[in-house]
Amino acid sequence: MRTTEKIDGYDLSTSDTEEVHVLAVDDSLVDRKVIERLLRISSCKVTAVDSGRRALQYLGLDEEIQKKETNGFDGLKVDLIITDYCMPGMTGYELLKKVKESSAFREIPVVIMSSENVIARIDRCLEEGAEDFIVKPVKLSDVKRIIDYTTTELREGEQREGARARRRGINKRKQREGDDDLSSSPPSTLSSSTSSSPSSSIQSATAPLSPSTLDSPTRRLKMTSSE
Amino acid sequence: MELVQIQRRLVDYTKSLFMEGFLDAQFLQLQQLQDDSNPDFVFEVVSLFFEDSEKLLNELTIALDQPNVDFKKIDSHVHQLKGSSSSIGAQRVKNACIAFRNYCDVQNIEGCLTCLQQVKQECYLVKNKFETLFRLEQQIMASGGSVPTIELGF
Numbered sequence: 452m453r454t455t456e457k458i459d460g461y462d463l464s465t466s467d468t469e470e471v472h473v474l475a476v477d478d479s480l481v482d483r484k485v486i487e488r489l490l491r492i493s494s495c496k497v498t499a500v501d502s503g504r505r506a507l508q509y510l511g512l513d514e515e516i517q518k519k520e521t522n523g524f525d526g527l528k529v530d531l532i533i534t535d536y537c538m539p540g541m542t543g544y545e546l547l548k549k550v551k552e553s554s555a556f557r558e559i560p561v562v563i564m565s566s567e568n569v570i571a572r573i574d575r576c577l578e579e580g581a582e583d584f585i586v587k588p589v590k591l592s593d594v595k596r597i598i599d600y601t602t603t604e605l606r607e608g609e610q611r612e613g614a615r616a617r618r619r620g621i622n623k624r625k626q627r628e629g630d631d632d633l634s635s636s637p638p639s640t641l642s643s644s645t646s647s648s649p650s651s652s653i654q655s656a657t658a659p660l661s662p663s664t665l666d667s668p669t670r671r672l673k674m675t676s677s678e
Numbered sequence: 679m680e681l682v683q684i685q686r687r688l689v690d691y692t693k694s695l696f697m698e699g700f701l702d703a704q705f706l707q708l709q710q711l712q713d714d715s716n717p718d719f720v721f722e723v724v725s726l727f728f729e730d731s732e733k734l735l736n737e738l739t740i741a742l743d744q745p746n747v748d749f750k751k752i753d754s755h756v757h758q759l760k761g762s763s764s765s766i767g768a769q770r771v772k773n774a775c776i777a778f779r780n781y782c783d784v785q786n787i788e789g790c791l792t793c794l795q796q797v798k799q800e801c802y803l804v805k806n807k808f809e810t811l812f813r814l815e816q817q818i819m820a821s822g823g824s825v826p827t828i829e830l831g832f
Contacts, residue, residue: 481762588704
């Protein structure tokens, strides 16, 4: 697990670099090396850890380790979590649940990887809020697909944020000029949270994603032979 | 031997590994991940696999030798080995692991012992294949040539 450096004065609340930062979780050393490379070659920043526990620690969600920092996390903002399903200790499913239960991190898309092509398992993960489910072994096209729609969602999220910020700016100006002709719609309608979900697909587990989900597990189930 | 001949040798050898089922398409995925910035990627991953598999095979040998065999533990180890062999495209190892797990499921010790031998054998065989592959690659690099890539449509 790499150590993270504090960067003074650096605004960590928005992803102002182009790169998606992925937290990869897998107990297998071989798989960790492969997923790390797959992500890097897809222009991502990667933090790879070997357990769900360490993933939670990295996020600052581990109950036993209290985070002293006010912003709650120790390193770069995580844009995507990709985790193996079968891991000793905490499974990928349990990690998924913990992330989705947390108010700070539930918006982060979580992708599950598994060598077992079991419909019940896939369904359970999607119902719990998983963004997608990749059947191992992971291929470059799988990673590219996921990074593509994560990037799109991030960009759309920022555009929405930008629009909200502009509206906030306009309202503030009007308030300063006086309230007489203002059919006051105070900023309370605008969310002050910067972590609002950019994507409707996160809310509904079965909502259709981009057309590239033709390649997603449910189609793959029909194509691959069962093990 | 001339560079072109070694390169031809490498291509033919690699193709034969696919034909004989030692390797599958996932190995080509790994090769795609290798480039000038990561010139030894395949070698590194494959080496990791053999370190990992050696440990797992030892654990399996010990576990099957116990008076009370812990099938859950054995299944877990075989699952791991299946996963990592699948990730590097070592198809025959992977298939041997699948058979192994089936015997685990029904708690058949004899079947498990046979499968363990099978898996060990497949690991040994594919290790030799990889060693030959890497040796040919090194010869090519040493002669100043580049390693030819294989398309899947052969």
